[in-house]
Amino acid sequence: MKAIVYEETGSSSVLKLQDKPLADPGPGEVRVRVVVSGVNPTDWKSRAGGGGSTPLAAQKVPNQDGAGVIDEVGSGVTGLSIGDRVWLWDVAWGSNEGTAQEYAVVPAAKAVPLPDAESFDTGASIGIPALTAHRALTSNEDGPARLSPGALAGRTVLISGGAGAVGHAAIQLAGWAGATVITTVSGDRKAELARLAGADIVINYRTDDVVTAVREAAPGGVDTIVDVNAPANIHSDVQVLKPSGTIAIYAANPGESVTVPIRESMTKNIRYQFILTYTVTDEQKQHAAAAVSEALKAGAMRVGEEHGLPLTRFPLEATAAAHDAVEQGTIGKVLIDVTPSS
Numbered sequence: 582m583k584a585i586v587y588e589e590t591g592s593s594s595v596l597k598l599q600d601k602p603l604a605d606p607g608p609g610e611v612r613v614r615v616v617v618s619g620v621n622p623t624d625w626k627s628r629a630g631g632g633g634s635t636p637l638a639a640q641k642v643p644n645q646d647g648a649g650v651i652d653e654v655g656s657g658v659t660g661l662s663i664g665d666r667v668w669l670w671d672v673a674w675g676s677n678e679g680t681a682q683e684y685a686v687v688p689a690a691k692a693v694p695l696p697d698a699e700s701f702d703t704g705a706s707i708g709i710p711a712l713t714a715h716r717a718l719t720s721n722e723d724g725p726a727r728l729s730p731g732a733l734a735g736r737t738v739l740i741s742g743g744a745g746a747v748g749h750a751a752i753q754l755a756g757w758a759g760a761t762v763i764t765t766v767s768g769d770r771k772a773e774l775a776r777l778a779g780a781d782i783v784i785n786y787r788t789d790d791v792v793t794a795v796r797e798a799a800p801g802g803v804d805t806i807v808d809v810n811a812p813a814n815i816h817s818d819v820q821v822l823k824p825s826g827t828i829a830i831y832a833a834n835p836g837e838s839v840t841v842p843i844r845e846s847m848t849k850n851i852r853y854q855f856i857l858t859y860t861v862t863d864e865q866k867q868h869a870a871a872a873v874s875e876a877l878k879a880g881a882m883r884v885g886e887e888h889g890l891p892l893t894r895f896p897l898e899a900t901a902a903a904h905d906a907v908e909q910g911t912i913g914k915v916l917i918d919v920t921p922s923s
Contacts, residue, residue, distance in 0.1 A: 584682030585900040586640045590630025593901035593908075596643065606655035606686050613667060613692055617705035618680040618897075618917040619646035621746070622832075625904040627673070631835070643900070645673050647680030648695055648704025649920070658689045667692040668704030670712060670870065674859045680705075681900050683920050693870055696878050701922055702892060706884045706914045707750065707873060713858045714751035715869035717807040717829035718758070720854035724805070724827075725758075727868035729875065734759035737799045739821065741765045742809035743775035743783065746914050747831060749890045750882065751807045752778040754872070757881035763798055765791060771912065778889030795821040805829060811839045824849045831856040890914050 582603050587595040606612045624644050647669040651661055661667070672687050673679035695704045718738065719725055725732040738755045742748040743764030755762045756779040763782040764775045772783045784794045795803065795817075802823035808814055811830040818828050819842055828851060830839070841853065861869075876882045884890045891913030895903040899917075906915050 582683040583897060584642050585897065586642055587628060587637070588640045589634050589636045590628060591634040592629070593625070593904045595628065595634075596901045596904065598898050601682065603684055604686050606653050608656045609658060609689055610655040610686050611651050611658060611661055611689050611692050612653040612684055612686045613647075613649045613669065614652045615647045615649040615669075615680050615683060615685050615919045616701040616922050617648050618644045618919050619705035619708060620644060620903050620907045620915040620917065621646065621709045622907055623709060624673075624679075625908045626835075628904065639677050641673070641677045642679040642682050642685075643673060643904070644679040644681040644917070645671055646705055646708030647672065647685065647919075648701040649685075651692065652684070655689075661689055661692060661694070666695040666697070666701070666704070668695045668707060669693075670708035671859060681897065681917060681919070683897075693874055698880065699877055700884075702916060703877070703882065703884050705916055706746065706890065706892075707877070707882060709858055710746040711750040711754065711873045711882065712866070712869040713747050713831050713856060714754050714807065715872055716856050716858060716861055716865055717831055717854070718751060718755055718760075718805065719865075719868070720829045720852070720856070721805045721827045722825065722852055726865075728754055728758040728872040730757065730759065730879070732758045736804040737761045737763065738805050738807065739763045739765070739795060739803040739818075740780070740807045741814055743778065743780055744771035744889070744912060745809060746890065748775070748807070748809065749778050752780050752889070753882050754876060756781075757876050757879065761799070763795060763803065774889040774891070774912070776889070777887060791817050792820050802826065807831070812837060815839055816842060819845050819849070819851065822849060822851060825852070827852040827854055829854045829856055884914060886913075892916055894918055
């Protein structure tokens with residue numbers, strides 16, 4: 582089978598197309614014919630390493646997310662069968678086998694049924710972004726542990742970067758759960774994408790005063806903030822958050838730090854929740870996967886330009902270019918076509 586591999590960290594040029602032997606699933610595992618692989622910032626950052634070139638102990642296949650069809654089932658697996666359409670999450674975490682290959686062997690828990698009405702594109706787009714968004718939206722101290730219709734009714738959520746993959750998923754999940762959704766973006770095109778995703782109020786932070794605009798939309802403050810750029814937003818976040826509200830921080834550049842206004846945070850009893858989806862608890866992962874599956878069945882998580890998340894595609898052999906596109910900030914979701922859909 583064809584696979585993208587790398588044997589050392591570095592620029593995207595370390596990614597090579599190779600033939601690999603087809604592996605059989607072991608107990609508790611399934612083998613999936615990957616139709617589409619999704620690329621996230623974490624994928625290129627992991628490949629790049631800490632800078633420079635560092636040889637790896639074993640070659641790695643990149644990319645955490647994907648979608649495809651089960652073609653072999655290991656012993657002890659229940660609830661999944663050959664021919665099932667599935668979406669994949671955290672495939673390369675703690676493993677050398679990611680989704681940038683024609684077949685991936687994964688623990689059965691990381692292969693989640695994909696509704697017949699949903700595309701493989703959707704399945705490959707939701708893993709890290711949707712699971713991260715779910716944890717952020719459930720990080721409030723008195724909020725639900727698992728999202729469902731009405732779980733956030735009466736609450737207001739502020740999502741920074743509403744045109745990004747996590748922002749897009751957070752808008753859709755929060756709206757599905759009944760929240761009023763405010764989001765910030767940096768331009769007109771991104772504003773339109775956020776509206777298509779379902780945001781109730783969209784604020785252009787380059788032209789509008791965010792604090793004034795949020796206070797007008799939510800005079801009592803917002804319950805939860807899902808923040809992609811805490812160093813830039815922390816002071817405005819503190820001003821618009823309700824007492825005992827939560828600021829969920831899920832992104833950072835290497836070596837980046839944030840300065841917290843201590844007294845103002847104490848006065849409001851603010852909670853800061855830092856999030857890395859890989860290392861949340863097993864229970865939180867289970868809640869997230871179950872809630873995302875329910876939202877998918879309800880048709881609440883759609884991708885594509887018309888749903889606020891443009892798709893940029895590459896063939897498997899151009900995985901390096903796909904990584905570069907994500908690193909360069911391509912709007913929307915970058916996908917890799919791995920095998921034919923049927």
